[in-house]
Amino acid sequence: MPVDPYAVAFQQDPHPVYAALRASAPVAQVADHGFWMVTTMALVREVLRDPETYSNAVHTGRRTAPPPEVADEVAAIRAEGLPYLPALGLNDPPAHTRYRKLVARAFTARSLRWMEPQVVAAAGELAAALPQHGTVDAVASLARPLPIWTISRILGLPDSWRDDVARWSDAATASLGASAMPPERWLQVARDDLDYQQRIVEELGRRREQPADDLLSSLVAPHPEEGALTDVELVWLVRELVVAGNETTTTLVTDLVLRLSERPDEWARLRDDPSRVAAVVEEGLRLASPAQGMFRGSPARPRSPGSTCPRARSSSWPSARRTATRRSSRTRTSSGPDGRTSASTWPSDRASTPAWATSWPGRRPRLCCFVLRGIAHLPVAVHGRASSPPALT
Numbered sequence: 001m002p003v004d005p006y007a008v009a010f011q012q013d014p015h016p017v018y019a020a021l022r023a024s025a026p027v028a029q030v031a032d033h034g035f036w037m038v039t040t041m042a043l044v045r046e047v048l049r050d051p052e053t054y055s056n057a058v059h060t061g062r063r064t065a066p067p068p069e070v071a072d073e074v075a076a077i078r079a080e081g082l083p084y085l086p087a088l089g090l091n092d093p094p095a096h097t098r099y100r101k102l103v104a105r106a107f108t109a110r111s112l113r114w115m116e117p118q119v120v121a122a123a124g125e126l127a128a129a130l131p132q133h134g135t136v137d138a139v140a141s142l143a144r145p146l147p148i149w150t151i152s153r154i155l156g157l158p159d160s161w162r163d164d165v166a167r168w169s170d171a172a173t174a175s176l177g178a179s180a181m182p183p184e185r186w187l188q189v190a191r192d193d194l195d196y197q198q199r200i201v202e203e204l205g206r207r208r209e210q211p212a213d214d215l216l217s218s219l220v221a222p223h224p225e226e227g228a229l230t231d232v233e234l235v236w237l238v239r240e241l242v243v244a245g246n247e248t249t250t251t252l253v254t255d256l257v258l259r260l261s262e263r264p265d266e267w268a269r270l271r272d273d274p275s276r277v278a279a280v281v282e283e284g285l286r287l288a289s290p291a292q293g294m295f296r297g298s299p300a301r302p303r304s305p306g307s308t309c310p311r312a313r314s315s316s317w318p319s320a321r322r323t324a325t326r327r328s329s330r331t332r333t334s335s336g337p338d339g340r341t342s343a344s345t346w347p348s349d350r351a352s353t354p355a356w357a358t359s360w361p362g363r364r365p366r367l368c369c370f371v372l373r374g375i376a377h378l379p380v381a382v383h384g385r386a387s388s389p390p391a392l393t
């Protein structure tokens with residue numbers, strides 16, 4: 001069955017295609033892009049658990065290339081920066097293991113306890129800035145700034161850099177599994193990425209001279225066994241941390257606001273019992289799947305004995321966690337990892353229960369990307385703060 005993940009229709013609603021692929025072509029070749037898509041839980045597991053066969057160090061297929069009219073200019077801007085060095089996201093053991101070890105010391109239980117108040121503070125500031133009543137874009141006013149503010153503070157970057165951090169993150173993901181970008185956007189992305197590299201290298205130098213209580217300082221400190229990371233390694237590693245926690249969290253928060261605004265009963269339960277937050281987030285992750293797919297594979301590597309996957313030049317795995325597909329505005333059908341399906345009906349009355357935010361009806365355009373799948377804008381009506389959920393602050 002032909003599949004085109006770059007098509008707008010697919011990017012706006014890939015789930016019917018995933019369902020058809022799972023049923024009839026769980027390993028499907030994407031014509032003209034040199035990769036295959038695997039769509040069943042069993043195959044995705046097989047790919048992800050076998051880094052010997054399905055390498056993570058795959059660069060083809062992930063990104064689109066600049067158009068010929070700006071290709072030289074983009075290359076010239078890139079040449080002013082540091083050479084690209086894969087850290088965690090595009091690497092295999094043993095290099096991947098080394099980076100994990102070096103990064104893990106910055107994510108100990110103690111540092112996570114230090115980070116949590118940063119997240120809470122950022123969420124509190126954003127919630128406090130919302131109007132008492134009125135319409136806001138939940139993406140612009142909450143879901144997008146939350147991870148940007150948080151990661152900026154965790155890294156130890158000044159609050160005045162938040163817009164720059166957002167710009168750098170956008171630049172890093174702009175060509176990832178995306179539709180064609182205009183030539184001027186390519187140039188801007190290259191300049192933004194160069195700006196990121198130069199400013200972070202300066203920050204790294206400052207932390208080496210004067211360590212602070214932040215993530216950059218932890219990362220520049222030499223590891224007792226592995227030694228110190230170089231500027232080139234750190235620049236790309238930090239960019240991964242900025243990007244990995246950013247788009248994903250924005251997508252998840254937006255999707256949760258949308259789903260909860262459509263389920264006032266669930267919203268009220270959460271407001272009355274904030275201990276439900278962890279379960280709601282977990283379920284939100286299962287349904288939203290901010291990271292729809294990633295790439296693995298290499299033709300040079302041997303195929304594992306018994307493997308049912310092709311030796312693809314590159315393969316992408318659309319999220320096997322996303323297990324529910326909305327069939328109509330009221331009925332949803334879920335299929336579990338075991339392939340069994342179950343259906344449940346959503347309540348239709350959403351006007352009778354007070355909600356903190358109500359989303360506008362209508363289609364919500366998704367980002368033009370098949371790897372990261374977010375909602376670009378989500379206008380919501382904010383109701384009286386007296387009924388606002390305490391869990392948000």
Ligand code: HEM
Pocket residue numbers: 088089100240241242244245246248249252285289290291294295
């Ligand atoms: C809703 C939130 C998130 C989702 C859905 C998500 C999803 C994912 C997925 C699917 C991968 C695996 C990619 C692959 O194997 O190719 C991954 C890796 C990674 N994520 Fe997240 N992520 C989220 C939040 C975060 C946050 C907050 C951070 C921290 C800043 C983070 C840092 C990373 C890193 C460093 C990796 C690479 C790990 C490795 O290769 O060892 N992520 N994430």
